Amino acid sequence: MADTPTQEDELAGTEQPFVQHLMELRDRLVKAIIAIAVAAAFLFFFPGPGPLYDFLAAPLVAHLPKGATLIATSVISPFMVPLKILLMSAFLLALPFVLWQVWAFVAPGLYSHEKKLVLPLVVSSTVLFFIGVAFCYYFVFGQVFAFIQSFAPKSITAAPDIEAYLSFVLSMFLAFGLAFEVPIAVVVLARMGVVSIEKLKNFRGYFIVIAFVIAAIVTPPDVVSQLALAVPMCILYEIGIWAAQLFIKHTKAPNAAEEETASS
Template identity: 85%
Template sequence: MSQPSKPEDELAGTEQPFVEHLMELRDRLVRAFIAVGVVAAILFFWPGPGQLYDLLAAPLVSHLPQGATMIATSVISPFMVPLKILLLSAFLVALPFVLYQVWAFVAPGLYAHEKRLVLPLVVSSTLLFFMGVAFCYFFVFGQVFSFIQSFAPKSITAAPDIEAYLGFVMTMFLAFGLAFEVPIAVVVLARLEVVSVDKLKSFRGYFVVGAFIVAAIVTPPDVVSQLALAIPMCLLYELGIWAAQLFIRHTKAPEDASESTG
């Protein structure tokens, strides 16, 4: 009686020496740094570091009392803060190309079913992070600054420090960008069978409580920003459960798929 033949390994014969892997990694990193440098050079001449900071500060400036401006308490802040924003903006603009270099480096070592999982996750995680940053900038900042200014006594003239504002913006961007990655975390945990989809569904109540606790810790002490972070996290958790079921169905290994249909 003949034994069933094992499926041929897709990666057979594709192994490369360790030194070649290091050389390819170096080339990918150099290309990524060059991309960030080129974007930084373009942004330096147009619109310029100062204009980038003005754009970043616009949500706060629009809610300051008439005649009030932001200040710099350090001698080098007017130079260093716009430069930091320039580099951050260059990295964000070049991020799709940087992630493509990461994907091109790891893709040859992945099976076909793994590529069907990793590539959509890389693309979707990038888009979700940008969506979180955009949501924070265009919606949350306006609501938070308006709420805070409504409590400021008339005897106080607000004059925020530009470096402190940059730190606040970075914290908020990171918090909302990572919060919008909740569906990706749910999909990965379910696909790696760390947690089943049924367990994720039963964990809803705990996640809602955890989302509000996290929002209370990482956002300013106002109700508006806390709700603006916690509510999207809860909705994105539900989206992640739905997406996890689709990913599990369409990214099974060939042997797993044959067993489930056999």
């Protein structure tokens, strides 16, 4: 009996020599680098490295004593720190295009049911990371800096170093950005069969403890920022369990879906 179209190898005739793969990878890396360079050039002229740093420092400056400013303890810090922020911003601005290049390189080697899984994960993981960073900047920073300044003695004038502030901001952005990736991790683990949906549900209590431990380690020692990280992680874990059930249902291989239908 002849194979049906759904049983045919969807990758038939798509194999390419190894050197050709390397050349395609090189081309896509070059395109990604060019996109980041273009974004950096655009940001250099508008709004510029200085205003970018001012924007990043705004949550802290708003809670400093009147007349206080950030300081630079290194000779080259006023040049290097805004430049680092410019490059970081350029990468984030070009990130959708960079991820598209990654997707375009990987997609030809995937079956159609695998593409249904990978592309939504790439898009959703990017969106969730940006949401985590925005949540940190617009909500958490204000609470954290207000808490820290409330404990500062009146005899001390706060004048944070710009390099130390940049390091703090990047670590917090990374912590919250990765924390908001919890649903993606849950979906991938469930879809790969590493853990079942039932085990994920039973692990719920342990995850709450883990979330609060992580929040206590990566955030400043104040209740607000710890809750701001731990509570969203717990909520996102539940969303991940729900999303995993949908992904498992809609991204099965054709043969597996047919067998399940026949057995039901």
